[in-house]
Amino acid sequence: MSKSKAFNVDVHTELGALLERTRKLASVITAGVDPAGHSPTDHQDQLLFVGDRLKRSVIRPMKEAFECAVEQHSTQSAQSAPDDEHAADEKTTVVVERISAAGEALLGLAQDATGLRVLAGVPELQEAAAALQDLACRWAADEGENEAAARLAGFREIMASVPRGIQSETDGPYLVTNAENVTDWLGCALPAAPQMALCRCGQSKLKPLCDGTHAEIGFKDEKDPKGAGINYAQDSGWVGRTTGACVMLRLRSRSVSGCWGRS
Numbered sequence: 001m002s003k004s005k006a007f008n009v010d011v012h013t014e015l016g017a018l019l020e021r022t023r024k025l026a027s028v029i030t031a032g033v034d035p036a037g038h039s040p041t042d043h044q045d046q047l048l049f050v051g052d053r054l055k056r057s058v059i060r061p062m063k064e065a066f067e068c069a070v071e072q073h074s075t076q077s078a079q080s081a082p083d084d085e086h087a088a089d090e091k092t093t094v095v096v097e098r099i100s101a102a103g104e105a106l107l108g109l110a111q112d113a114t115g116l117r118v119l120a121g122v123p124e125l126q127e128a129a130a131a132l133q134d135l136a137c138r139w140a141a142d143e144g145e146n147e148a149a150a151r152l153a154g155f156r157e158i159m160a161s162v163p164r165g166i167q168s169e170t171d172g173p174y175l176v177t178n179a180e181n182v183t184d185w186l187g188c189a190l191p192a193a194p195q196m197a198l199c200r201c202g203q204s205k206l207k208p209l210c211d212g213t214h215a216e217i218g219f220k221d222e223k224d225p226k227g228a229g230i231n232y233a234q235d236s237g238w239v240g241r242t243t244g245a246c247v248m249l250r251l252r253s254r255s256v257s258g259c260w261g262r263s
Helices: 009-031 044-072 084-089 099-119 123-143 145-158 213-217
Strands: 165-168 174-177 195-198 219-223 231-235 238-241 249-251 256-258
Touching (some): 009 044, 099 145, 213 219
Antiparallel strands (some): 174 195, 219 231, 231 238, 249 256
């Protein structure tokens, strides 16, 4: 777990509530999809994607941030991160009672996570907020291009006071804040959200965006001694360089440029 900035008690409490809401939403979305492929909704693939992304790119980093906050505030008000199974069993108190309301709940989570990210810019929370902003905009695509643009504008408004910048999360993605222009390795424009998490391990299936794979493959910040400063991931003897992922970012006055290879 990376070392995060200190949390105040209010942010710690809000983070715990946000984590619980996210877990309940993921539980409801997953419960609405039949593993055999017989979904009671018309959005089988969408629900599977959202449920998986919430678990890998939102719940995991949010839990890490919360546990760090608990360590910093070992008071009577501090509590342990809600257990996955316990949260999933609370069917009568879930935030979303119908799959049809998942989109609205997802937007609410994205807005609240973005607001919390403004108050506490810890890397794990930035990663979670980035995934939620992306998910909320992807969901809005079914409602038309204008709706997705409106959501992006809303996120930008919430984050207007946050300075533009780039940083690396320990053993995780590049975190890009308030970039107005993002381009791929050919210079082609890519959709830019106010908070983005860009793949650094080279294994994301959503390149250039991070999909949480780095946590599963054991990506580390150590440098390859033979690779002149190239990051590598090692798990059970396997070594994979970041070739094909984001290997360079340049911060300019009004844009962020990146270099990504093809998937």
